[in-house]
Amino acid sequence: MKTVIKEIIICALDRAKRAGELELGNPPDVVIEKPKDEKMGDFATNVAMTLARKERKNPKVIAAIISRHMETGVAGLDSVEIAGPGFLNLKMSPSFFLNRLTDAVQQRNDFGKSSVGQGIKILIEFVSANPTGPLHIGHGRGAAVGDTLARILKKAGYDLSTEYYVNDVGNQMNTLGRSTWLRYLELLGRTKEFPKDHYRGEYIKDIAQSVIDQQGNEFLDKSEEECVPFFREIAKEKILEGIRQDLSDFRVTFDNWFSEQSLYEDNSVERAIEWLRDKGHIYDKDGAVWLKSSAFDDDKDRVIVKQTGEKTYFCSDIAYHQNKIKRGFKKLINLMGADHHGYVPRMEAVLQAMDYDKNIFKILLIQFVSLLRGGKKVSMSTRSGEFETLSDVVSEVGVDAARYFFLMRSSDAHLDFDLELAKQExxxxxxxxxxxxxxxxxxxxxxxxxxxxxxxxxxxxxxxxxxxxxxxxxxxxxxxxxxxxxxxxxxxxxxxxxxxxxxxxxxxxxxxxxxxxxxxxxxxxxxxxxxxxxxxxxxxxxxxxxxxxxxxxx
RNA sequence: GCGCCCAUGGCUCAGCUGGAUAGAGCGACGGUUUGCGGUACCGUAGGUCGGAGGUUCGAGUCCUCCUGGGCGCGCCA
The missing domain is CATH 1.10.730.10 (Isoleucyl-tRNA Synthetase; Domain 1)
Structure with a gap:
């Protein structure tokens, strides 16, 4: 609708220029806004004020020139007025609005669509929670925001895909396997010490129980080395299944689930390291391999291969983002919890090291959620594993309310989620x-x-x-x-x-x-x-x- | 110590690339209905936009410093 108004203004500017009344070197960026008060008119523009400096004329004089070149009665324009310091206030005819209402209604589900996105291929990655436990409330906010952003971008004409990156590699997976194995032994009466840094949630016991239900005490007398890989895989699968279910219950689906493991299997990680080494972005020190990320605005260089020979999480992330670009995405959007914001500069450094424009990459940080019950904070004791899960919240307040509450605030502001209010009708x-x-x-x-x-x-x-x-x-x-x-x-x-x-x-x-x-x-x-x-x-x-x-x- | 985010009426928040007299909702107070869903509507009170400078025709919005709160600063992911 505003583009129509813009046309009218640009047209008038053009006429003024041809009449020699305005210089207009570069065509000005015409901004259309709503007048402060609806009574002042239907649309307003401040072009006269932004032009004042270049034209070396009083804004009001410029406004007068422009308004003289506008044709009332044409294109739905009823009247033009100059107001305040040099605003042009436009009033439109009733039919102008009525015709557009008709257009809108006829578009039905397509109303709201636009083509600003120009079909640009975008990949938005979100949630990407580690498969070591159920989604909690913070993931829920990320899921709601990411999913909605995806829908909005599609509506705005982008060619959009969504992806969940599964961190199915590394120590955490072994810890997960070990946690499950220990619970398994425990359930069968053979208690071992349960380390503090292992996963203590009830869901681990449930998984261990399911192994007992299906395979009995088969693993009772086998060695840890034999058992952990098995328990790792079964726990990962069960947890991922739960995550998928929670998300789909929350009306969030992904076009693709991307496994970190797969980047090792097809040697992408190795190749990415070699590529960076050839480019001179990598060096060896203290028995580890480092990326010179400090050359690109990161605070310090980062280890990508540890002394032990293991690759860091960051290392596979390099390969992952290279992979994204190779798949033809022109813009990458990542949603992350705000607690990971330290990760931003190093990721931007990677993109630059790979000679990509860092502007194609946008990380959105999603701030924390505080759950309130009757105005009081619900404490989240992660240590005991008894945190508020997404599915608990959804089953308490419903999907509609949960999504709305996650989406009602700017993502970079902390969110107070009042469970009582969300339930009220x-x-x-x-x-x-x-x-x-x-x-x-x-x-x-x-x-x-x-x-x-x-x-x-x-x-x-x-x-x-x-x-x-x-x-x-x-x-x-x-x-x-x-x-x-x-x-x-x-x-x-x-x-x-x-x-x-x-x-x-x-x-x-x-x-x-x-x-x-x-x-x-x-x-x-x-x-x-x-x-x-x-x-x-x-x-x-x-x-x-x-x-x-x-x-x-x- | 360094970095990122936040700070707007009692509470929770908007404020769109800087624009006209800073807006909602809740709460408070006071009203509205023999008619389509009162699960609604209307009105009143309440603000030095955390503080101090600066940039300009114009600053809640941009810059600098300060204060307060949150979060980071691993050969974890």
Whole structure:
């Protein structure tokens, strides 16, 4: 919608230039915004102010020149006014908005789509939790944000893929296997000391029990060396299965699950090291192999092969990201918990060492979540293994509320997740407030049907009976949806959608309480139903992006 | 010590590449309904945008310093 307005301004600037009234060396970047107050107009621009310096003219003078070159009555433009320090406020004709509402409604599920992404191939990697235990609440936030971001980017026209990187290599996996084996022995009455740094969660005992159920005491008298590999594999599989299940219950799916192990199996890791060595980014010191990451803004160099000959996690990550780029992705987005932020510079260093533009790589840090119950913090004692799991939270508050709460705040701000509030079915709970609006609209449609009013599904309705200021304010709000999606995509910010929907829906509730939709005035009724249809489409599309359901009845 | 994130009414947060008089919700106080879902609506009070400088036509937004809180700084992943 704003692009249309932009055209109008650019056109006027062009005319002013040809008339010799403005210099306009480089075409200015025209920014269209909403006036402070709706009464001032429908759109505003500050071009006159941004041009003031270059043109060496008073902003108000420039504004006057531009406005003189704008044609009212054309392209839906009703009037132009100069306001404040040099704003141009534009008023549009009613038909301008009504036509666009019709477009929006007809697009149905596609409303909100755009092409800013230009089909660019993007890979977004998120969650990627180690397969050593169930997903906790922090992973949940990452999952919700990553999944929603993926949906938003797709809607904005990117060619998007999602991936989960499985860290199925390394010490932690052996520790996992050993933990399970020890629990197995314990369950069979042969207690050994359980080391502090091993995985103590109940889920380990469950896995050990399942081994007993299926294979009895077969491993009771075998050596540790014989047992650990077996227990490692079975535990990994069970846990991964659980993670997949938790995620799918949470409406999060991945296009690909990428195994770290596979990078060793096909020698990618070796090749990446050799490649970097040839380029001179690697050196040997103290019996270890180091990457000269300090040459690229990292604090210090990093070990990629330990004295023991084992590769570090960071080492396979180099191969992994090289692999991503080789698969043709033009932009890589990684979501990580904020506690890993120290990892950012070294990853950026890797990309640069490989001669890639570091701007193709974007790490989004997701800040911590605090669970609250009745305003009080729920303590998370990870030491005992009794932390709040994602699945516990989801089963307590439901997927819709959980996703909404994870998505309602800017990702780089700490999140207070109030379990009690999330469960409430009252307007204080924004999820229900929005869902309620949708259900209410659906209810009105049911009511109109009962009254025998035929709402034409696929044809246009005469919208001229819509004359109320509130109706236009709702229409305008609906029409900004594509811009919200676009901006969310460009800024990689998911919380904008929830804020937008909340605002949209509160306009509707206010309107509803002051105006009747269904009345004896059939043309008016149809026009208002059409407006509500637009609202319904927008709410649904917005919640689709967030992965939240839109019930027709509650 | 170094680095990253955060700081906006009593509480939880918005504030879109710097723009017009800083906005919501909750809580508080006061109202609204014999009509489509009151699981709703309307109004009032409440702010030196953590502090101090700076950049400019203009700063909650950008820069510097400081304070307070969170998180990192492994041949762990």
């Amino acid at each position: 009252t307007p204080e709970n924004p999820v229900f407030y929005i869902q309620y609006a949708h259900a209410r609209i659906c209810s009105i449609f049911r009511g109109s049907k009962d009254k025998g009013i035929q709402f034409p599904e696929n044809t246009n309705v005469d919208l001229s009976p819509l004359v109320e200021e509130e109706e236009y304010s709702i229409i305008k709000a609906i029409l900004t949806f594509p811009e919200v999606v676009e901006k969310s995509a460009l800024a990689l910010e998911v919380h904008r959608i929830s804020h937008y929907l909340l605002d949209l829906v509160s306009r509707f509730h206010g309107y509803y309480s002051r105006h009747r939709v269904i009345s004896d005035d059939i043309p008016l009724t149809l026009a208002r139903l059409y407006l509500l249809d637009g609202l319904r489409v927008t709410i649904r599309n917005g919640f689709d992006l967030m992965g939240i359901s839109v019930p027709e009845k509650m």
